[in-house]
Amino acid sequence: MKFIKTIAAVGGLMAMTGAAWAQEYPERPIQMIVPWGAGGGTDAVGRLLGAEIQKELGVPVNVVNRTGGSGVVGHSAIANADPDGYTIGIMTIEIDMMHWQGLTDLTYEDFDVLAIVNSDPGGVMVSADAGYDSVEALLEKIKSEPAGTFKASGTGQGGIWHVGLAGWLLSEGLAPDHVTFVPSQGAAPGLTDMVAGGVDIVPSSLAEGRSMIDAKRVVPLATMSADRQDAFPDVPTLAESTGSDWNVAVWRSVAAPAGLPEDVKVKLMDAIETAYHSDAYQDFMKDRGFGLRWAKGDDATSIVAADDAVFGDVMTKAGLAAE
Amino acid sequence: MSIVIEAANLVFQPYVLLVIFGAAAFGMFVGAIPGLTATMATALLVPVTFFMDPVPAIATIVTATAMAIFAGDIPGTLLRMPGTPASAAYVQDAYAMTRQGRPEAALGASLVFSSIGGIFGTLVLISASPVLAEIALKFSSFEYFWLVVLGLSCAVFISPGSPARGLIALFIGLFAATVGLDNPAAVPRYTFGSVEMMGGVQFIPAMIGLFAVSEVIRAFIKRASDVRPPSTSGKSIFRQQATNLVTYPVQALRGSVLGTAIGALPGAGADIAAWISYAISKKFSKTPEKFGKGHVEGLVEAGASNNGAMSGAWIPALVFGIPGDSITAIVIGVLYIKGINPGPMVFITQPEMIYAVFIVFLLANVIMLPLGWIAIKGARHVLSIPQKVLMPVILMFCMVGSFAINNSVFGIGLMLFFGVIGFLMEENDIPIAPAILGLVLGPMLEQNFVTSMIKSDGSFLAFFERPIAAGLGLFSIAIWTIPLVLWLLHRRSARQSLT
Amino acid sequence: MRVTDLTLGLLTLLGGIAIYLSAINFHAIPGQDYGAGTMPRAIAFVTGLVGIFMITKAVIAGERLPGLQLAEWTRSGGAVLRMFAVLGLIVAYIVVSPLLGFLPTAFCVMLVAMLILGVRIPTAIIVSAITSVVIQQSFGKLLLVPLPRSDFLNFFW
Numbered sequence: 003m004k005f006i007k008t009i010a011a012v013g014g015l016m017a018m019t020g021a022a023w024a025q026e027y028p029e030r031p032i033q034m035i036v037p038w039g040a041g042g043g044t045d046a047v048g049r050l051l052g053a054e055i056q057k058e059l060g061v062p063v064n065v066v067n068r069t070g071g072s073g074v075v076g077h078s079a080i081a082n083a084d085p086d087g088y089t090i091g092i093m094t095i096e097i098d099m100m101h102w103q104g105l106t107d108l109t110y111e112d113f114d115v116l117a118i119v120n121s122d123p124g125g126v127m128v129s130a131d132a133g134y135d136s137v138e139a140l141l142e143k144i145k146s147e148p149a150g151t152f153k154a155s156g157t158g159q160g161g162i163w164h165v166g167l168a169g170w171l172l173s174e175g176l177a178p179d180h181v182t183f184v185p186s187q188g189a190a191p192g193l194t195d196m197v198a199g200g201v202d203i204v205p206s207s208l209a210e211g212r213s214m215i216d217a218k219r220v221v222p223l224a225t226m227s228a229d230r231q232d233a234f235p236d237v238p239t240l241a242e243s244t245g246s247d248w249n250v251a252v253w254r255s256v257a258a259p260a261g262l263p264e265d266v267k268v269k270l271m272d273a274i275e276t277a278y279h280s281d282a283y284q285d286f287m288k289d290r291g292f293g294l295r296w297a298k299g300d301d302a303t304s305i306v307a308a309d310d311a312v313f314g315d316v317m318t319k320a321g322l323a324a325e
Numbered sequence: 326m327s328i329v330i331e332a333a334n335l336v337f338q339p340y341v342l343l344v345i346f347g348a349a350a351f352g353m354f355v356g357a358i359p360g361l362t363a364t365m366a367t368a369l370l371v372p373v374t375f376f377m378d379p380v381p382a383i384a385t386i387v388t389a390t391a392m393a394i395f396a397g398d399i400p401g402t403l404l405r406m407p408g409t410p411a412s413a414a415y416v417q418d419a420y421a422m423t424r425q426g427r428p429e430a431a432l433g434a435s436l437v438f439s440s441i442g443g444i445f446g447t448l449v450l451i452s453a454s455p456v457l458a459e460i461a462l463k464f465s466s467f468e469y470f471w472l473v474v475l476g477l478s479c480a481v482f483i484s485p486g487s488p489a490r491g492l493i494a495l496f497i498g499l500f501a502a503t504v505g506l507d508n509p510a511a512v513p514r515y516t517f518g519s520v521e522m523m524g525g526v527q528f529i530p531a532m533i534g535l536f537a538v539s540e541v542i543r544a545f546i547k548r549a550s551d552v553r554p555p556s557t558s559g560k561s562i563f564r565q566q567a568t569n570l571v572t573y574p575v576q577a578l579r580g581s582v583l584g585t586a587i588g589a590l591p592g593a594g595a596d597i598a599a600w601i602s603y604a605i606s607k608k609f610s611k612t613p614e615k616f617g618k619g620h621v622e623g624l625v626e627a628g629a630s631n632n633g634a635m636s637g638a639w640i641p642a643l644v645f646g647i648p649g650d651s652i653t654a655i656v657i658g659v660l661y662i663k664g665i666n667p668g669p670m671v672f673i674t675q676p677e678m679i680y681a682v683f684i685v686f687l688l689a690n691v692i693m694l695p696l697g698w699i700a701i702k703g704a705r706h707v708l709s710i711p712q713k714v715l716m717p718v719i720l721m722f723c724m725v726g727s728f729a730i731n732n733s734v735f736g737i738g739l740m741l742f743f744g745v746i747g748f749l750m751e752e753n754d755i756p757i758a759p760a761i762l763g764l765v766l767g768p769m770l771e772q773n774f775v776t777s778m779i780k781s782d783g784s785f786l787a788f789f790e791r792p793i794a795a796g797l798g799l800f801s802i803a804i805w806t807i808p809l810v811l812w813l814l815h816r817r818s819a820r821q822s823l824t
Numbered sequence: 825m826r827v828t829d830l831t832l833g834l835l836t837l838l839g840g841i842a843i844y845l846s847a848i849n850f851h852a853i854p855g856q857d858y859g860a861g862t863m864p865r866a867i868a869f870v871t872g873l874v875g876i877f878m879i880t881k882a883v884i885a886g887e888r889l890p891g892l893q894l895a896e897w898t899r900s901g902g903a904v905l906r907m908f909a910v911l912g913l914i915v916a917y918i919v920v921s922p923l924l925g926f927l928p929t930a931f932c933v934m935l936v937a938m939l940i941l942g943v944r945i946p947t948a949i950i951v952s953a954i955t956s957v958v959i960q961q962s963f964g965k966l967l968l969v970p971l972p973r974s975d976f977l978n979f980f981w
Contacts, residue, residue: 070527070731078520158507185772190648198465213657509853714947717941771862775863779858
């Protein structure tokens with residue numbers, strides 16, 4: 003008897019799911035691919051946005067980490083998925099750099115950029131022991147010493163802060179490799195190495211150095227943005243101090259494989275917009291010290307495209323682009 | 326003192342205790358499933374903790390990870406599927422003990438000494454965090470390079486049989502670690518144009534392949550039914566450990582101290598700690614020949630070291646906000662969200678919070694004992710399943726676990742490849758453990774060597790210019806040269822006595 | 825399949841040479857002496873040394889020709905077949921699971937594996953079915969591992 007009941011229940015369920023097929027998007031769980039490891043900043047952004055989008059769309063949004071290859075693996079997985087709206091992903095700034103390095107053919111054009119949800123400008127940080135009190139003093143010293151005397155770290159070879167450093171040096175009229183770049187596995191190891199006396203400068207985002215700044219081990223000298231950052235009101239911009247017009251910022255975006263149906267795209271963008279403006283997301287970003295930035299659809303795509311062109315230029319000059 | 330009471334008030338709330346208990350059970354469950362990791366358990370818990378107060382939120386993650394790390398030893402011991410590279414250091418001994426019908430003795434040792442190591446590490450964390458963190462901050466790539474060299478030297482000491490075969494295994498691991506894009510030059514190596522290969526060889530699928538799949542292949546060859554499932558003794562789990570503690574007090578202490586010290590270095594962590602401790606244990610043992618054949622001594626020391634390192638990793642994490650591994654990285658993120666900014670200031674501005682976190686650490690390591698006991702009692706029954714039914718199920722878990730690590734069938738392919746390699750290695754008496762060591766430490770060796778050379782503008786001398794680096798460097802060189810010199814002297818005197 | 829010490833030494837030496845040759849094209853980091861090729865070259869060098877050491881030792885011990893000893897089990901055709909069967913099952917899972925979905929593939933793989941090992945058919949069917957569903961529910965549903973779905977078994981998800 004119980005068995006028959008179970009069969010009936012299962013049959014009923016099947017009929018229900020059958021009926022669901024006729025429904026409009028979304029009718030089954032959405033997979034959100036994060037190209038970086040569980041526990042990192044991008045993962046946290048993805049998981050929190052995913053939870054909010056889930057509330058909005060009413061189907062589970064499952065975060066799936068596809069790591070490795072400095073983001074190539076995960077970005078490829080997003081781009082190669084079916085453009086049906088059931089696979090979306092967090093696209094990071096690396097998409098604008100890895101094709102210049104010759105690591106992949108993928109560019110932002112292989113994606114439908116849905117929205118940019120965060121942005122953190124680069125900075126100039128030095129160890130507290132080094133005794134610099136302004137970025138002008140540091141720059142003067144860099145200029146007066148022979149090339150290669152100063153070492154910087156904070157990301158992998160050809161990574162965003164490597165490009166950021168090269169761009170800054172170029173804007174100051176120096177050779178892009180006047181400061182030698184030492185590749186590291188991210189900003190945190192770069193910062194510890196700087197405090198241990200291994201390198202002199204870490205040009206990563208100030209948010210990444212916040213705990214060391216609070217601990218008075220690291221001194222932030224400048225931010226590579228047009229305006230001062232809310233979280234660091236005392237840190238001048240490059241333009242204010244050295245007069246350089248160089249700006250660089252990492253951003254995180256939500257993207258889908260190119261060719262999404264228009265109605266699905268609109269629905270997703272609306273859901274992401276609501277998620278972005280949710281208290282949970284806004285509070286989380288402020289608490290973590292991440293910068294908030296919103297741009298959707300074509301606006302977001304044009305930001306991504308502009309960075310792509312700038313990075314291509316700097317990377318070619320710095321010898322980081324593949325021939 | 327009032328701060329401690331205030332902190333205790335934050336922790337000993339029915340809700341917090343309930344959360345700790347729930348998290349412990351969850352961690353135990355995730356850790357005991359072959360192929361799932363403590364990091365995965367933590368990542369899954371993060372969204373849940375968004376809706377909690379700071380103390381229960383931290384308690385959830387800390388308890389779950391401590392439990393998952395221990396529980397990872399259960400499939401390692403029973404089925405030869407180590408959950409972490411750290412537990413791979415002693416899986417050979419633990420599994421051999423299972424084959425001898427003493428799985429409870431092995432699991433009991435790993436449970437009790439994990440707990441001891443964890444408690445020791447926490448006590449150090451409470452009493453000496455700021456001082457230790459200062460020392461840890463002096464480690465740059467030069468010091469880490471020597472530390473990795475020391476870790477790799479263990480390959481030779483832990484290998485049963487000929488050192489040459491141990492070295493072959495080590496170099497298989499080191500070579501596998503060069504695959505992919507994640508190297509200092511960011512140049513794709515041995516990827517053959519495949520995007521998946523750019524990600525390199527992840528060590529969980531490789532480890533499952535080398536240890537577990539090779540075992541499954543063997544079972545199929547022998548047609549598992551011929552193999553009698555080992556019976557279990559049913560002796561008390563804890564009583565045997567009291568004996569172990571009396572027999573190996575030095576080992577337990579040495580493991581705890583070394584584990585905590587190495588764990589406190591943000592770039593090292595539990596993996597190196599467990600391997601070095603296992604090697605030290607063998608080196609100084611009265612019965613080194615028993616290692617690898619089901620001897621509990623190495624388990625005691627490496628088990629204590631493993632969890633000591635877990636606690637030690639919190640030292641730089643809490644004092645400077647520097648994560649030592651992916652788990653501390655996740656927790657630092659949660660701390661920030663909860664308005665506790667790790668750093669020296671937190672010890673002054675929110676001491677009750679920090680002490681509450683300490684109390685949670687201690688609780689987690691204590692609650693581990695009864696829960697671990699239940700888990701061992703339950704998991705043991707796996708062994709009463711006939712091998713011919715068990716082996717296909719293990720095979721399935723191997724595949725799902727290898728898939729889950731990066732959500733891709735590429736992981737299963739890796740697992741298959743390393744399963745065959747592992748099978749061939751064991752057929753030829755090449756030990757497996759050093760290959761795991763090479764795979765884990767290879768990237769660190771390369772990263773620290775290449776970046777050090779860039780920093781020093783190509784001068785080898787820089788590896789000896791900083792005091793700690795010079796000390797570690799001389800010690801590493803001594804480890805290799807002194808036995809050689811002694812051996813030569815010995816030969817010479819032997820020859821002289823002949824003439 | 826066990827090779828003699830001389831063979832193992834030769835294989836190791838060959839491996840070292842192969843790694844060295846493969847690393848020739850890995851260029852250094854621009855402006856530096858070290859880079860992608862450093863590590864493979866170091867590995868190649870030491871691997872080669874270990875190989876030469878093993879060859880010397882084997883030759884001193886009196887080995888003259890590289891050889892291969894076949895283990896006891898290779899003489900039993902059934903054992904060899906079973907070994908290839910288990911490797912084949914893993915390959916089958918890799919190929920089939922993305923198409924058919926996790927549940928049917930896992931069920932079939934375990935069922936075949938148990939039958940090969942001589943489990944009785946009813947037991948094999950029941951255990952395989954239960955294990956597939958338990959894994960799917962715990963990994964797929966509770967732990968959110970994106971196991972491949974089967975559209976016709978949608979109600980399990």
